[in-house]
Amino acid sequence: MSNETKEFFPGIKPVKYNPQASVDDVLTFKHYNQDEVILGKPMHEWFRFGVCYWHTFRGLGADIFGAPTLQRPWEQPQADQLTIAKNRLRAAFEFFTKLGVKYYTFHDRDIAPEGATLEETEQNLDEIIQLAKQLQKETGVKCLWGTANLFSHPRYMNGASTNPDAHVFAYAAAQVKK
Secondary structure, eight states: OOTTTOOSSTTOOOOEEOTTOOTTOOSEESSOOTTOEETTEEHHHHSOOEEEHIIIIIOOSOOTTSOOOOOOTTOOTTSOHHHHHHHHHHHHHHHHHHHTOOEEEEEHHHHSOOOSSHHHHHHHHHHHHHHHHHHHHHHOOEEEEEEOOOSSSGGGBTBSTTOSOHHHHHHHHHHHHO
């Protein structure tokens, strides 16, 4: 099965509202009915839930004293970083759809890997954004916001737009512009 059609969460059906569900049915909304109308609007318009990509799909399941604990099937160490990023994005959209959320948020470096150069990094982002647009169109899930990650890479240890190194400042400016 190709990665384009692979199911990353097999056996997990879309989470639905069922107030009568048993205590053991943990993949059910027992109190939140997205279609219930309150003051003229359905609940999903009042509560615009979104998944934070960096926490949900980039977090390692570690604390400062421990090693990563999450073993994710789309994180294939033998694959190149762009392939992993694409698989991760496909898994994320499957997750968004099964959870029934309509929005997600991300930082540029969450969804696309850093390249050896700024040009390569921007090419990676362009390629991933094309896949994100395709998946958004297919699922109806929308981007609530995306922004530049100007804090995780060691180049930003002295800041990004406040960095005293003009090269780092210029890199940050190019990243924000992109």
